[in-house]
Amino acid sequence: MNSLTLLRKLEDGSLPEAVRVAADSERSAAEELAAAILAGHVVMPASSAGRKVRPTAIGKGMRTKVNANIGSSSEAVSADDEAGKLKAAVSAGADAVMDLSSGGDLVAIRDRLLASCDLPFGTVPIYEAASSARERTGSVVDMEREDLFAVVQAHADAGVDFMTIHAGLSRAALEELSAEGRLMDVVSRGGAFMIAWMLHHDRENPFLDDFDWLLEILAGSDVTLSLGDGLRPGCIADATDRAQVHELMTLGRLGRRAREAGVQVMIEGPGHVPLQDIEINVRMAKELTGDAPFYVLGPLVTDVAPGYDHITAAIGGAVAGAAGADFLCYVTAAEHLGLPGTEDVRTGVIASRIAAHAADVAKGVAGAADWDRQMALARKSLDWEAQINLAIDPQTARSVYREKSSEGVEGCSMCGELCAMKIVSDHLGIKAGEISGC
């Protein structure tokens, strides 16, 4: 090992500066945050191998965080494009970024993104393993167990802060899948690679089989393990089935082993979930994983809105966050249709931040409702500059306002001089005693 992991340092009683900084930004006490990390309820992904990472606490009691997935595909390979998406995600206020590249020179793209990113940076190493195998032999499954671990080691050495590993995708879970009879089977790309490998080689999942080896690699650079849900539902009809829950139970068990090995761990969840099942999904995940940080993809509350999945995800993400999900992976408007562009990334982050903030208000996260209160005061006083500066996306608010506003009108450009607030305040000027609260 290069050095002690954060968990080991906290066990030893030290309180690293990053924990203090994160606690401050959460309006929490450093000692409380340290205790939550030790309990496995909060993670702070930050590799010990690489660059300096913005201290970011993800989990119970913390502000709900937002992740933006970027990355090339075999049909769209441009490191410049990905760098542009990273910039868009950061400036839109993402809390973390994952590079899901699967086309082009994956190492070069990843290293370039890593070098310019001070947010926690995640990857899914099996994408690179599968892509390499495909390039070498034409088949994504044509690789040895050792090749899989070698890619994880390479990502750890490169300074990746958190990695999605589908270690809970066991042969027993596949049997549940087989017995279940799903509409859409498997839609997780990493999960599909893993299953293809398992079936082709007729072997158990190597990351499950040799979980200790995986933990050793991760602990070496203090990489946070994000336990992937390879059997997450791909449509709302498949949500919350036995295959999904079987894998989740394995993830909970593995999470405990990870923490015992000094590796921070979070749990990934769905995906596509109808609105009425989101709360039970979140609460079940929390129960079955010892309150580990829960990282959801969306979830999307309907399958029928391609072109608008940032909105279906915002609905699901808000409800999931309010029920206890800690980390929302955005979904962009391009989902189910193509690779997102820079503008999709920007809008996706904002939509997901809206969901996260609505959830934080609902959960009573410290300071969350104050922001809304400030906006209400700015609206009441018709202070447009303050409203724009307080907006979750000041740039968009300003441009819409400029486009719509008329010069010299009291009240706003929406109702013009028939502004409700202006009318009431004018008339309360006459009879102010009547409604003292106004």
Add this chain to the structure above:
Amino acid sequence: MNSLTLLRKLEDGSLPEAVRVAADSERSAAEELAAAILAGHVVMPASSAGRKVRPTAIGKGMRTKVNANIGSSSEAVSADDEAGKLKAAVSAGADAVMDLSSGGDLVAIRDRLLASCDLPFGTVPIYEAASSARERTGSVVDMEREDLFAVVQAHADAGVDFMTIHAGLSRAALEELSAEGRLMDVVSRGGAFMIAWMLHHDRENPFLDDFDWLLEILAGSDVTLSLGDGLRPGCIADATDRAQVHELMTLGRLGRRAREAGVQVMIEGPGHVPLQDIEINVRMAKELTGDAPFYVLGPLVTDVAPGYDHITAAIGGAVAGAAGADFLCYVTAAEHLGLPGTEDVRTGVIASRIAAHAADVAKGVAGAADWDRQMALARKSLDWEAQINLAIDPQTARSVYREKSSEGVEGCSMCGELCAMKIVSDHLGIKAGEISGC
């Protein structure tokens, strides 16, 4: 009276064709729908004075409906623009439209819109009354009680199908408002006019005082009464206070009187409501109004996202709908910044329809989940044409797909040849027996 209202016809045991048509479209029995209308749980707004209206049932057990507000302001007066917005709303799939015009020749704009609209068409007569008063004398409050009723009569004669009337805004409710101490007081434009009038003239609300006169006018053309919530909260901090609940209780009482007079009635609700309070707001409204159809504006789950209020409203609308709200008034991306344009209208309707559909899946509305199921099957078979045709907005889905897609690639343009579904299906070709469900 011109003829019997729908309620009176149903009381007399007849079953109008429109009820049969609406029941068919809801996959319900006509007799059941008739019983629900008689019980006051469902309304079918359709004036007897005017044109033919698409039979539209709003209420318990029905598909959640979406309303689009359009209309001029004193700063943006163009009948052509409003006609364009109406067209956009209809083609995006709105179930109803309200003309909230407050600038220009209000009668001409309304009549032009009415003539080209086969959806239930609503207005807020007090806007016209206040605008006329302002034009005549410079003050929105400079009108007699009779002037208010005269405008309602004119709208009824013109064939308006439903009208928002803030009849529950009593002096007693204002005292609650006064005692409460809100951040934002009153943000309902109609509510503000009413309050200004009440304070200026030192009188009770005429629509409350002379509610029977109002009902007589409405019954004359079978106008559905939409009881407005003039004290709806204007920011999440003000939600669910005593002023709001006081008015709601009055609305419930008035709703009962309306039905007794043969007038169909729905109840309007907020507005700005934090996520954790939406369900109690909906359930309280249903309890206090005898399960009358509940018509919400959004609700917006946060105040901090100007430029994205179609998304904050979609979050709130989905949760409200799932809890029992029957009718969602869209909110556009321009809300709080300016008057919506045609594209804002289109996107606003789609966002609200996504919320309504997510709610319908959650409520188990007949046929709702089938749509998602069809989409899942189209995705599984990588049938792009079917996916696009099944999309809630096929036009947008097609244009995003075309922009992103690459020629000759199996799988989709998002993951290219590393499509999870393709990988699993390829490998199940080898070992199909292993996962029989796939």
